[in-house]
């Protein structure tokens with residue numbers, strides 16, 4: 001008998017694997033499943049970026065292991081610094097305040113591994129993108145969930161934490177615009193967090209994956225724009241969402257140099273960095289014309305309007321999010337006896353629509369499902385027709 005490590009046994013079941021399996025079963029029965037379950041963008045990466053990848057893949061030398069002091073590696077860090085200055089007005093030293101990542105998920109998991117001892121608490125808002133809490137468990141730290149619900153505006157109430165918890169806390173994860181709730185935060189809120197964290201000496205890991213997927217004139221601030229944030233904070237970014245490069249695996253982390261040094265040290269024992277051709281392509285994405293990002297956002301906005309208006313029309317009351325490509329939808333009253341997993345199964349089996357159960361993001365996601373708008377408008381219209389038919393809500 002082969003036994004997995006205890007740290008894996010402590011992980012909650014990965015509900016997406018369960019949803020995926022069920023989705024496969026339903027598809028095998030011949031059902032045309034409309035898949036709104038995963039946040040995996042369906043649009044193509046920018047054309048020029050793909051061309052750069054192809055060009056660089058042919059260049060001898062790019063197949064070798066990536067090195068911190070290599071030419072493209074330096075260029076990528078400088079490009080990231082320029083992008084940050086341009087986008088947020090935040091100045092970063094390319095040599096010490098930027099660490100490229102093999103996707104931001106990798107960096108988030110390794111941050112916990114880099115800093116948490118067995119007696120250290122990581123404060124994690126719940127619901128959250130799963131690696132925020134799973135990374136803590138895998139690292140052997142103590143996971144302390146902070147419920148974020150509609151009642152507290154999906155923002156952690158830090159003054160409600162007990163002094164004992166705060167004393168043991170070494171790390172807090174935050175992420176605005178937020179997946180799955182779509183909540184956004186102001187710079188004033190980040191300032192409060194930065195002041196609190198500095199006073200308590202707690203590392204802030206801010207996940208800014210959806211900084212560019214914003215609507216209606218909203219502009220997402222960077223945590224590092226807050227005064228003093230760089231003294232205790234780092235921020236995660238990804239090219240997965242803004243540039244539709246999720247499968248390419250490239251992101252980056254910026255901010256406090258000491259935290260980043262430890263993160264880079266941890267990574268140096270585990271990985272060899274990012275394929276160089278992908279680094280060239282990322283430089284192209286970040287420094288080239290940004291019209292592809294604009295087009296992507298416009299497409300998500302059209303989908304958001306169509307889907308949210310459609311849901312409201314069939315009697316499922318939801319609000320338009322200011323950011324992200326998700327809809328965080330309360331389970332309609334008529335079905336409120338069902339858990340979010342049961343309701344997810346109902347939508348899959350009865351309507352052929354795959355969504356993410358709210359509890360896939362933690363126990364405080366109970367009562368909700370999350371739609372990811374990663375299918376074309378025609379498919380979203382079909383999803384609305386199917387929902388109308390099976391749910392029979394009072395419009």
Ligand SMILES: Cc1ncc(COP(=O)(O)O)c(C=O)c1O
Pocket residue numbers: 039102103104105106129175179207209237238239240246249250251
């Ligand atoms: C909040 C958040 N952070 C990070 C990620 C992962 O991004 P990456 O592809 O860079 O690992 C996702 C992906 O859905 C996400 O929603």
